[in-house]
Amino acid sequence: MINDSNYREIVRKLVTETSRVSKGVNLQNIASKGEGERIRKCFVPSPDHLFIGADLSQAEPRVQAHIMWTKYNDNSLRQIFIDGQDLYTTMAMLAFDLPKEYCLDGSWYDPVSKAGGMVDTKDQAPPTAFFPRKMMKQGILALGYQQTERRFAETMNVPIEIANMVFEKFDKSFPSFKQMVQDTVQFMRENGYVETIFGRKRRFPEYKKLAREVKKNEPRLIELYRRRKREKNNPKIQAKIDKLRKKKAQLAAMEREAFNAVIQGSATSDIIKINGNRIARICMERGWKMVASIHDEIIIEVPIRDVTMETIGLFQDVMCNSVADIMTVPLKSDVVIMPRWMEEYKPEDWDFENCRPKMERRESP
Numbered sequence: 001m002i003n004d005s006n007y008r009e010i011v012r013k014l015v016t017e018t019s020r021v022s023k024g025v026n027l028q029n030i031a032s033k034g035e036g037e038r039i040r041k042c043f044v045p046s047p048d049h050l051f052i053g054a055d056l057s058q059a060e061p062r063v064q065a066h067i068m069w070t071k072y073n074d075n076s077l078r079q080i081f082i083d084g085q086d087l088y089t090t091m092a093m094l095a096f097d098l099p100k101e102y103c104l105d106g107s108w109y110d111p112v113s114k115a116g117g118m119v120d121t122k123d124q125a126p127p128t129a130f131f132p133r134k135m136m137k138q139g140i141l142a143l144g145y146q147q148t149e150r151r152f153a154e155t156m157n158v159p160i161e162i163a164n165m166v167f168e169k170f171d172k173s174f175p176s177f178k179q180m181v182q183d184t185v186q187f188m189r190e191n192g193y194v195e196t197i198f199g200r201k202r203r204f205p206e207y208k209k210l211a212r213e214v215k216k217n218e219p220r221l222i223e224l225y226r227r228r229k230r231e232k233n234n235p236k237i238q239a240k241i242d243k244l245r246k247k248k249a250q251l252a253a254m255e256r257e258a259f260n261a262v263i264q265g266s267a268t269s270d271i272i273k274i275n276g277n278r279i280a281r282i283c284m285e286r287g288w289k290m291v292a293s294i295h296d297e298i299i300i301e302v303p304i305r306d307v308t309m310e311t312i313g314l315f316q317d318v319m320c321n322s323v324a325d326i327m328t329v330p331l332k333s334d335v336v337i338m339p340r341w342m343e344e345y346k347p348e349d350w351d352f353e354n355c356r357p358k359m360e361r362r363e364s365p
Contacts, residue, residue: 051338059267072176092132095169202261
C-alpha cells in the first residue's frame with residue numbers, strides 16, 4: 001500500500017528496478033479508425049462466445065458536475081445530466097441563449113445575420129458563423145486547460161470576438177467552473193499533489209522547485225526580451241530565451257496535468273477500475289472472461305447461452321451504479337453486443353432468442 005510516508009521509497013525502487021517483465025498488449029494504442037479499425041476487427045471471441053462491451057458516456061463532465069455541486073453548491077452542470085439532456089446541446093442553449101435547432105450537432109449560427117442552419121462542413125456556413133454545440137464541447141476542454149481566448153480562437157478558426165463570447169457566456173452559465181480549475185491548480189501549488197474524488201493522489205514533487213527557478217529567472221527573461229528587440233536576428237539570444245521559456249512551459253504543463261489528474265483520474269481511472277473489479281468478480285463467479293479495459297470501456301467474453309437482457313442489465317448496473325454512493329451525478333453507459341471487436345449491435349437490434357442481429361450490422365460510429 002502506497003501512502004504519504006513510503007511513496008518516495010517505493011518510487012525509488014521502481015526507478016532503479018532493472019528486471020524486465022511482460023506488460024501484455026497495450027490495446028489502448030490501437031486506433032478506432034483507419035488501419036486501427038482493421039486491427040481491432042481481428043479480435044474475435046472464443047467459439048460459441050460473444051463479446052459484450054460497455055463504456056461510460058461523458059464521464060469527465062459528470063465528474064466536473066459532481067465537484068461543482070458538492071464543493072461549490074453549483075447545480076448548473078449537474079442538472080443537465082439529471083434531466084437526461086444532451087450535454088453539449090443544452091450547454092450551448094444556456095450559454096448562447098439560442099433555440100435548440102441552432103445547437104444540434106452540425107448546426108451553425110451567425111450572430112451577424114441572426115440566421116442559422118445545418119451543414120456538413122464550416123465552409124458551407126457564412127464566414128461569421130460558428131457551431132454552438134461544437135464550441136461548447138471544445139470550450140469545456142479549453143477552460144479546463146486554462147486556454148486563453150486568443151488561443152481558443154486560433155484552434156477553432158473563429159474571430160476573437162466569438163471566442164470572447166464563448167468564454168463570457170460559459171462563465172455566466174456555469175459560474176463555478178473556472179473557480180474549480182483555479183482552486184485545483186492552487187491546491188497543487190501549495191501541497192505538491194492533487195486528489196481524485198476517491199482520494200487517490202497524483203504527486204508533483206518537482207513543481208515547487210521548478211516554480212522557484214522560473215520566478216528567479218523572470219528578470220533575466222525580461223532582459224533577454226529587451227536585448228532581442230535591440231539586437232534583431234541574434235540566434236544566441238533567442239536560444240537563451242527558448243531555454244528559459246521551456247521551463248515556464250513545463251510549469252504550465254504541470255498545472256494543466258493537475259486538473260486533468262483530478263477529472264480524468266476520477267473518471268477513466270478510478271471509476272473504471274472500480275467497475276472493472278466488480279465485473280471481474282462477476283465473471284469469475286459465472287465462468288465468463290473479462291477481456292479488456294480500454295480508456296472508459298470494458299469488454300467481457302460471454303457464452304452465447306448467457307447473452308441475455310439480464311446480462312445486459314447486469315453489465316449496465318455495474319457501469320452506472322458501482323459508485324452511486326459517492327457520485328451525485330448519474331452515470332450513463334452504452335452496452336453493445338459484438339461478434340468481433342468493433343462490430344457492434346445495440347441490445348434493441350439483437351435477436352436474443354436466435355442470438356443474431358435483427359438487421360444488417362450497423363457501422364461503428
